[in-house]
Amino acid sequence: MAISIAHLGPTGTNAETATLAYQRWLEQQGETKSLLCPYPTIAQTLYAVAYGETQQAVVPVENSTEGTVAIILDSLWQLDKLKIQQELVLPISHALLSRRKSPKGLRKVYSHPQALAQCQHWLEQNLPSVSLIPTNSTTEALHQIALDLTSAAIASPRAAKLYNFPILVNDINDYPDNCTRFWILELTPTSIEGSRISLGFSVSNNVPGTLVKPLEVFAKRGINLSRIESRPTKRSLGEYLFFIDIEIDSEFNFIEEALAELRIYTETLKIFGGYRVFSLKTIDIAQL
Structure with a gap:
C-alpha cells in the first residue's frame, strides 16, 4: 500500500516540489511507494494527517527571509499528536509570470x-504602483491571471514550465540565498535522535526570570539553541508559548538531563520530535 502524503497544492507549488524531493528520497531508501495528496491550504494539509486522511504531511515551517510560518507553530501546539519525522531544506527562487509582454502596465500581482x-523590495523598486493580492498558494495565483493581461503572478520557474506561462523576470526574491525549511509530519511518535529536536513550552507566571531559567538548562550543558520564538497563547494578552530548536551535537545524556530539568521550570512542555535535516541543491530541484 502506498504512503499518502499531504501538501499544499495545486501542482507547481514549492510545497509540492519539497514533497516530490521527499518522495524520491523514500524511493532511494527502498520504502513503499507514495501518493501525493494536494490540499488548498496549509491548515487543511495539517488536519489531513491529524485526522487520518493521509499518513504524512509536508509543510513549510520557516523561510530564511521572512521567518516562521506562524500557522505551523500554532497548529503543532494544538495538534500535539503530530510529530516531526524529518526536515527538508529547499532553495526557493521566485519569478514574475504573466501573459503580458513586459512588466510595464501591470496593475496587480498575485501570490x-x-x-x-x-520579493517585497523588488516589487517596491520595480512595480511600486501595483496592487498585491494574496492567494492560498503560488500556483493558485497563476489561475487568477490566466486571462488578465494587466496581472502577473509570483511563482517558481518550475510552475512556469508546468503551466506554460512566460517568465517576465527571473530571480526576483530579495535575497539570493532564499530557502525554506519543510517538516515531514505524521502521527507516529519519534525518539530523540537525529541532528535536531524541536519543542514548545509555556510558563506559569510572566515575571522576571521566567524565561531565563529554562534557557539556562541548555546553556550550562553547552547545548546550542538554533532557534527560539514566541507565539501568543491566545488565552490572554501578554501570555506566550515558546518554541525552541535544539542542535544535537552534545552528549545524548546531556540532552535527556536538560529535558528532564526543563519540566521543572515549565507549565506545559511538548516535544515535537527529533529528526535529521536534509538540504537540497538547485540542481536537484531542476530534475524534479
Missing part, C-alpha cells in the same frame, strides 16, 4: 503572502 513578502 502567496510568503512569496509576496520575500
Whole structure:
C-alpha cells in the first residue's frame, strides 16, 4: 500500500516540489511507494494527517527571509499528536509570470503572502504602483491571471514550465540565498535522535526570570539553541508559548538531563520530535 502524503497544492507549488524531493528520497531508501495528496491550504494539509486522511504531511515551517510560518507553530501546539519525522531544506527562487509582454502596465500581482513578502523590495523598486493580492498558494495565483493581461503572478520557474506561462523576470526574491525549511509530519511518535529536536513550552507566571531559567538548562550543558520564538497563547494578552530548536551535537545524556530539568521550570512542555535535516541543491530541484 502506498504512503499518502499531504501538501499544499495545486501542482507547481514549492510545497509540492519539497514533497516530490521527499518522495524520491523514500524511493532511494527502498520504502513503499507514495501518493501525493494536494490540499488548498496549509491548515487543511495539517488536519489531513491529524485526522487520518493521509499518513504524512509536508509543510513549510520557516523561510530564511521572512521567518516562521506562524500557522505551523500554532497548529503543532494544538495538534500535539503530530510529530516531526524529518526536515527538508529547499532553495526557493521566485519569478514574475504573466501573459503580458513586459512588466510595464501591470496593475496587480498575485501570490502567496510568503512569496509576496520575500520579493517585497523588488516589487517596491520595480512595480511600486501595483496592487498585491494574496492567494492560498503560488500556483493558485497563476489561475487568477490566466486571462488578465494587466496581472502577473509570483511563482517558481518550475510552475512556469508546468503551466506554460512566460517568465517576465527571473530571480526576483530579495535575497539570493532564499530557502525554506519543510517538516515531514505524521502521527507516529519519534525518539530523540537525529541532528535536531524541536519543542514548545509555556510558563506559569510572566515575571522576571521566567524565561531565563529554562534557557539556562541548555546553556550550562553547552547545548546550542538554533532557534527560539514566541507565539501568543491566545488565552490572554501578554501570555506566550515558546518554541525552541535544539542542535544535537552534545552528549545524548546531556540532552535527556536538560529535558528532564526543563519540566521543572515549565507549565506545559511538548516535544515535537527529533529528526535529521536534509538540504537540497538547485540542481536537484531542476530534475524534479
